[in-house]
Amino acid sequence: EKGGFEHFMLKEIFEQPEVVHDVMRGRVRLDEGWLRLGGIADYLDRLKQAKRIVICACGTSWHAALLGEYLIEEFARIPVEVDYASEFRYRNPLVGVEDVVIVISQSGETADTLAALRTAKEKGAMVMGICNVVGSTIARETVCGMYTHAGPEIGVASTKAFTAQVAMLYMLALSLSKGRTMSDSEITLHLRELSEIPEKVARILELDSQIKLIAERFKDAKNFLYLGRGFNFPVALEGALKLKEISYIHAEGYPAAEMKHGPIALIDEDMPVIILATRDNTYAKILSNIEEVRSRKGRVIAIASEGDTEVSRLTEEVIYIPQASGPITPLLTVVPLQLLAYHIATLRGCNVDRPRNLAKSVTVE
Ligand code: M6R
Numbered sequence: 269e270k271g272g273f274e275h276f277m278l279k280e281i282f283e284q285p286e287v288v289h290d291v292m293r294g295r296v297r298l299d300e301g302w303l304r305l306g307g308i309a310d311y312l313d314r315l316k317q318a319k320r321i322v323i324c325a326c327g328t329s330w331h332a333a334l335l336g337e338y339l340i341e342e343f344a345r346i347p348v349e350v351d352y353a354s355e356f357r358y359r360n361p362l363v364g365v366e367d368v369v370i371v372i373s374q375s376g377e378t379a380d381t382l383a384a385l386r387t388a389k390e391k392g393a394m395v396m397g398i399c400n401v402v403g404s405t406i407a408r409e410t411v412c413g414m415y416t417h418a419g420p421e422i423g424v425a426s427t428k429a430f431t432a433q434v435a436m437l438y439m440l441a442l443s444l445s446k447g448r449t450m451s452d453s454e455i456t457l458h459l460r461e462l463s464e465i466p467e468k469v470a471r472i473l474e475l476d477s478q479i480k481l482i483a484e485r486f487k488d489a490k491n492f493l494y495l496g497r498g499f500n501f502p503v504a505l506e507g508a509l510k511l512k513e514i515s516y517i518h519a520e521g522y523p524a525a526e527m528k529h530g531p532i533a534l535i536d537e538d539m540p541v542i543i544l545a546t547r548d549n550t551y552a553k554i555l556s557n558i559e560e561v562r563s564r565k566g567r568v569i570a571i572a573s574e575g576d577t578e579v580s581r582l583t584e585e586v587i588y589i590p591q592a593s594g595p596i597t598p599l600l601t602v603v604p605l606q607l608l609a610y611h612i613a614t615l616r617g618c619n620v621d622r623p624r625n626l627a628k629s630v631t632v633e
Pocket residue numbers: 326327328329330372373374375376377378381424425426427513626628629630
């Protein structure tokens with residue numbers, strides 16, 4: 269049942285090329301920006317007219333939500349707010365008939381996310397869901413929505429479900445842009461980039477043994493810092509969550525520029541810092557963040573774009589991933605972070621599929 273893999277988590281990480289392919293199936297055709305999200309087709313105009321979109325979720329799904337904000341605002345120019353479902357439900361949120369509330373949940377059963385959805389409904393907002401489990405409570409209670417079709421996710425640490433959520437949000441952002449902020453040919457270009465993701469993820473998966481070697485060198489660290497900017501900031505949060513939940517090592521994710529506002533005080537030779545340094549509009553800034561860490565003797569592990577020569581001049585540990593443009597990069601940069609967390613945890617003898625204290629779906633608050 270693990271398909272020859274030692275753990276479900278590893279199997280699910282390796283399923284990601286197929287997952288991205290499946291999430292696009294029947295929804296995308298690579299001509300003239302053809303994109304049809306069946307589950308929301310009847311509500312698309314309403315969505316495009318939303319004064320504001322609020323996205324609620326928990327855990328890894330909340331990280332996908334954050335990327336949803338970046339993607340929808342960048343592509344469709346509709347204001348988006350992201351909230352933890354647990355905060356939204358208890359703070360008497362300002363939300364009403366002009367808003368659309370999107371809830372994201374792999375299981376479709378998370379108690380706080382379900383309560384956020386019910387709160388939003390009571391206040392008159394239109395509610396839409398992005399779920400993986402077909403027929404789940406959240407899927408049934410939303411007015412419209414989309415399934416991520418990632419297949420059952422058994423490992424408690426979410427991997428392929430996250431990838432599917434992000435790919436789904438990428439398509440949603442594009443369909444909200446159609447006829448408004450983007451031409452069909454621009455949409456086609458973005459869809460083409462999405463269609464190249466499965467092959468690029470497969471190439472990253474080939475780096476598994478390199479990543480395992482890095483894990484061996486760093487597995488005894490007590491803390492890790494993850495830094496990224498722009499579209500890579502939510503990925504930094506997700507990488508840190510993966511590591512802490514399965515290896516029990518303390519890890520924090522930060523927007524790289526925030527380092528100066530506190531976490532830099534922690535940096536010394538015992539602090540590994542994972543820096544997402546792919547080529548985009550923040551690249552030059554990220555290089556100076558690497559230098560700042562190095563000058564305090566921090567041990568940097570960088571994720572950089574293939575062909576990059578600058579990053580390797582600054583640090584010895586570099587994982588090179590295929591090039592891609594900023595908004596789609598998270599679908600690539602998250603993969604080495606999943607593998608790194610997996611290998612560190614297994615090398616430390618942890619039960620990665622069933623980490624202590626955690627449940628696959630959190631149906632109580
Ligand atoms: O099923 P959901 O997506 O609603 O679950 C939300 C979180 O409980 C979940 O993402 C959790 O953070 C995972 N263990 C992360 O790997």
